[in-house]
Amino acid sequence: MGTTRRTPASGAGPATRTTAETTEHHGHRPEREPGPDQERARAAAARLAHAGVHGTALTWVDNAGLTRVKAVPVDRLPQAVGSGVGMSPCFDVYLVDDSMTAGEYIGGPDGDLRLVPDLDRLTTLAAQPGWAWAPVDRYEQDGTAYAACQRGFARRMAERARAEHGVELRMGFETEWVVTRGPLSAVGAADAPEYPTAGPAYGMTRLVETSDYLRDILAALTAQGVEVLQLHPEYAAGQFEVSVAPSDPVGAADLAVLVRETVRAVSLRHGLTASFAPVVDPGGVGSGGHLHLSLWREGRNLCAGGEGPFGMTPECEAFLAGVLRELPALLALGAPSPASYLRLRPSRWAGAFHCWGLENREAALRFIAGRGATADGANAEVKCVDSAANPYLLVGGVIAAGLAGLGEPAGTERAGARLPAPVAGDPAHSDPGPDPLPGSLAHALARFEASPVLRAALGEPLFDAIRAVRAGEIELFEGASDREIAAATRGRY
Structure with missing residues (x-):
């Protein structure tokens, strides 16, 4: 790895800041009257x-x-x-x-x-x-x-959607992880982790091999009031996925944190280590943190029952067009690690191309149409993101991008953005095909820095802090091999 301009966590760094300087370390704001x-x-x-x-x-x-x-x-x-x-x-x-x-x-x-x-x-x-x-x-x-409070940013964006457009967002994360025996920090770049399963991808054999472990995950989530929709083995060795019911945007991000830490805790109690990193093995398929979303107004799902593409209402199409337009910049929030780009590769269902499609798992933005009795289930999935992301930044950034697509507040004359033609099949095999998304964190950061939409939504202090962290990690891993990047990050998330 290269070196970067940074300070050890225990040391003193630069003095610029946004916070007040009125207290010492043990001081505190006077307690409010009991309320x-x-x-x-x-x-x-x-x-x-x-x-x-x-x-x-x-x-x-x-x-x-x-x-x-x-x-x-x-x-x-x-x-x-x-x-x-x-x-x-x-x-x-x-x-x-x-x-x-x-x-x-x-x-x-x-x-x-x-x-x-x-x-x-x-x-x-x-x-x-x-x-x-x-x-x-x-x-x-x-x-x-x-x-610079990321949770506050997510809340502001959700409130903006309600206040300006009368739209409520329902969101939910898919959580993918890889489970191994022993701590990943002890596995070097040249070594392979030991997995507790040997069965095939999506195979019942994997569920049988880890049935006690997966049962305990379900039991813990249920005891905590988390509604689980699905739990299943995934493609890569030792990989699993859990999906939970949608919530409001801030609630969805909260659940992403709670689900991850619950899986981590159950894993440790079984003598296992759970990794939510974008990749454990840089030569294989990585783990995503896909974000599903739908738009609602007065109890109606705006992703269905309209005259737009595949039943979208005009609001849904404009919102998704805004998200699609900002995807290259949004990668700095949703694929924020150099390791993210070891996952974000063509023909791995990671969404490596700047396109959308109907139920197309190679598209970065996948639309799932509701039909008949399942119309309320219509939603969109942002596939090009992973669990290295701060979920509050991701939901807030996606909403900000969607609101830019909607344009002026409801009741005005300005029309919203429109989606381009959808892509069918694997974009890697299309000629001509859609443009690829940024293939490195450096390219994603350049798009982020050039995005007036995300800069205005985040505000300068938060925007600048994100930019500094992304630039610092680019420098931190400069010159590192794929295996070195994977080894340095797979035990951190």
């Missing part, structure tokens, strides 16, 4: 304690796609809700190897944020006895929203 949220937190803490829960993991996802955490004893939950838990903003410029770069606005040891758990998502963890979990929103010391 409904704190009363709810007290009641929740009592219920958790009665159920044998001792700690609550409070998580957020950084711009490198890693889930970070601070934990509080269960009896401290009301204080966490009231005044937040302190955390440095520097994690927004951490790289995948825990080194730190810096952007124009964020970086270095100064500043402090408050992590405030979302009680609506508070969950007792079935595979981690004695623990609960909640995602957090991040705030400045004075209680104002933190400009």
